Amino acid sequence: MPSQTRETPADPRFLAQYQPLPGVPDELVDASGAMRPAWAGLIAHLSSLTTAEIDEAFARGDQHLADSGVFFRNYGDTSGAGRDWPFRAVPIILPEAEWQGIETGLIQRADLLEQVVADLYGPNRLIAEGHLPARLITQSPEWLRPMVGVRPRSGHFLHFIAFEIGRGPDGGWWVLSDRTDAPSGAGFALENRVAASRVFPDLYARSNVHRLAGFFRSFRDALEQQRLDPQSRLGILTPGPLTDTYYEQAYIARYLGMTLLEGEDLTVENGQLRVRTVEGLAPVDVLWRRMDGIWADPLELREDSQLGTPGLLSALRQGQVSMVNALGVGVLETQALMAFLPKIAQVLTGQKLQIPNVATWWCGQKAELAHVQANAARMMIGPANATRMPFDTSTAHAIGGQMRGGDDADLHSWLTDNAEGLVGKELVTLSTTPVYENGSLLPRPMTLRVFLARTASGWQVMPGGFARIGASTDTAAISMRNGGSVADVWIVSDTPVAATTMLAPPTADFKRAKAGPLPSRAADNLFWLGRYIERTEGLLRLVRGYNSRLDEAATAPLRETLRARLKAYGVDADEAFPVGLMSTLGSAVQSASQIRDRFSTDGWAALKDMQKSMARIAKTAEPGNDAAQVASVMLRKIAGFSGLVHENMYRAAGWQFLTIGRSLERAAMMADLLAVVADPKSAIGGLDLAIEVGDSVMVHRQRYAVFTSRESVIDLLALDKTNPRSIRFHLNVIRKRVNDLGAGPAAEQAQGFAAQVVALQAALTAQTVDSLDSAALRDLHGQILGLSTALHATFMQ
């Protein structure tokens, strides 16, 4: 009696209004319209809240995601911007018993795929015996010929994979897609979970939801066990910041304590894979690959790859590095393979697939082609070699019998002409799950992404965490690129579950982890972050100085001087809030975005906030006092950022490079300005401007006199040891930071650079206020900038 079960006391508001689609299975209610028991707690909780309370709770989740800077980038977007993470607060809830069935079925599939790929790179029995057409494999761009015959060092090809699954009309689960090469999303699952637990803190705590941390802990342990050299680092190989899931890669690197590496960070020496660090080359012998295989080595794979590491395949062939997953396993993602897997399962294991994959026909066979031609209306037709999702419709050529992209070719003959290259896949009606919109729950199609990790005790399955939800009731719009969204997935037990964390169990011995050497690229980005932030600050001070004098006719010559200084840095003084200033800050953000794994969430948020404020201010600022005032506001924000960084950042090599960058830029800008104002022929007021820009008006008044002289200004801003705006002060800072670097393992590298710093310090010490004239200052400026070049030559090769 559906009407009765609907009227349970807990659900007057939400369940009564909820209208699943006719003929489509739903996660919240069953075919009879009754609520599935696992959802009772959530529905009761939601119903106990007012609309305002729900909004407030959901805002907490969004706030968490905004604070942690979770973003998703569209392919091809090079702006570095990225979209907000499209999170839906209502989780999908599955009972433990049903989940166990999914686990067993997917583990069976994972084992099967391991056997298939080992055969494809080994004896090729499946092809020789006719279970798999040879052409399917030879035409796949993901079957990497240089890897044929190469056994993975670990003994296994697959270590971390994902399956996209959906519930079909009969209520059973279907595998829609095998993500075996470099699946993304596990880090997003963690963020989903944190966000969902912020939205429903009490409910989450008492709902017996299986935790995710145990899965990651086991996976990290498994990676550590693969190391031959216990001193070597675990690395994550990323395609870099322009990839759509870079945020997630940086996040998971931080979470697991792994080093995020780009192809350029790596080099191969005597068959061994090494990281270029500020301490020289350091070994890495386990690499979790998040880069598609074909880009990994420009010498042997795609020669046009800018992302790869020359020689990587050689290291793999020599068994010197373990790759997770092995290079070449992307061939398993070939869409047409699904047509043959059910049969292969029987051949290799004698068993049926416990969870079937979506019905697939490869048109390269006569009977199959005829079947697809006859049933095209119920199919999605796409490239046989594609490795994308069946519902990521950008790869489909025809859906439901209609050609896409305005192509009016006759489908039947088009299929015949291109048969070898095409697969037909049954159009799947996916189950729906409730999303909260405008005060009520609405059904939307969903798929689950389930992650599996190989551990010493076999495959482990991440309990939930990640679902993709369609933007409308149309299953074709489920991709996030098409406006779809994501949600957490809760696997709930009838009994309390163990709370695990990534922290070591209390019984384990306390071990202080050794900080790994800083990759040169990261050092470079931190150095430039320091320089660009400081340059932004210096330019803001000049802009303020210019605008605050705009109403004074007598300062016209000095304004010309300022205009010329600003112009040298690409800043147009006539703009109230110059574009050149924003692009300088943009460069700082760009540098920071390359090292998200080493940069605190708060620091990143402060930087982005600064950028947003600048963009806002730039629209309304008026030249003159108004511009001077907004420059002051921005200077306070920069001070906030610098405070955050310097109060909170761990004093390791990264901080040293950031600080060196900052001091170098400050010293260089000061030398540049002093060289101009110290010239006796320069505009009147320049010396006052210099102490204003150098934030030293008060101290000048205390130590010298009310009126500035060339001597007093040079003494205070160039030669003073204690003024944090003077050149000498910052050369001393650089020296100290280099000494710190030199006290560590990078001693050898630091020596040469340190010698150059010491020489410059000595030269400055020998100067007096008289000898340090305009020409000497200009020379000093050049030498300070020369340190930047020397730093690169020393640490960044």
Place this chain on the structure above:
Amino acid sequence: MIYDVKLRIAYKYASPAVGGRHLACLLPLNDVDQTVQSASLLIQPAPTERLDRLDFFGNQVTEFSFRAPHDGVRLTLQARVSRSAPPPAIAASARMADLPQLLKQCRDVGSQSPLHCLSASLRVPLDPALTRFARAQVQPGHSVADTVLAVGQALHDHMEFDAAATTVDTPAAEAFAQARGVCQDFSHIMIAGLRGIGIPAGYVSGFLRTQPPPGKLRLEGADAMHAWVRAWCGPALGWLEFDPTNACYCGQDHIVVARGRDYADVAPIKGTMRISGSQKSSQAVDVIPVAG
């Protein structure tokens, strides 16, 4: 025929390279019709690492790398190769009509399988114009080998050899449109055309005899490394090698270095060095008969 082959390749950098890793594919192949009696590849300056091995297609490749700064690389190949060339058994070729079925039945994914060379590859995308050109040469009743010969001959007639018209990166379709190019262009165009009409076709790199036998014309492409095409004509005949630049079957004047799907598989030198400036390269080849 026995030949002494000498090849010198030199790269000169405007500013020193900090390091670099390369893959050379220069040593002649040991094969049924070709025996390498001796071969050496000298690399100067001496590389920090060097590893000689076979690649997927059975070609001899040399990995080498430098860690010290260097301002150029010189490679010197010296080899003595005995080459025989029985005339191809053209009559054994499969018929065009039977080729699709033969390929469907093929369960070979080894190095010599025709299936590697059936569809587009990195440097040879299929192109409608090239497919049309090849299709226009197909005559009723022709065997696969006849078709290969017809396409190669037609291409030779259409194209003019012009070393200045293209670069190593010019796409085949572009070279075809301007009807000019070098052996790499001739070969890529022919490969794309043959694949377009369903004939497996691959790329062969090698050397030509420098001076022709008395009374014969000097072959085009003898001044540098050469390239030609091989096409699969069914299981009985197997691979047939044809040189579209000179419109001839490959015989004892052609010495094979490597076989692959296209240039990218067999490029003589691959690899990047960390340099900031430009580089210049030069190549010189001598292929001299030592005995009949």
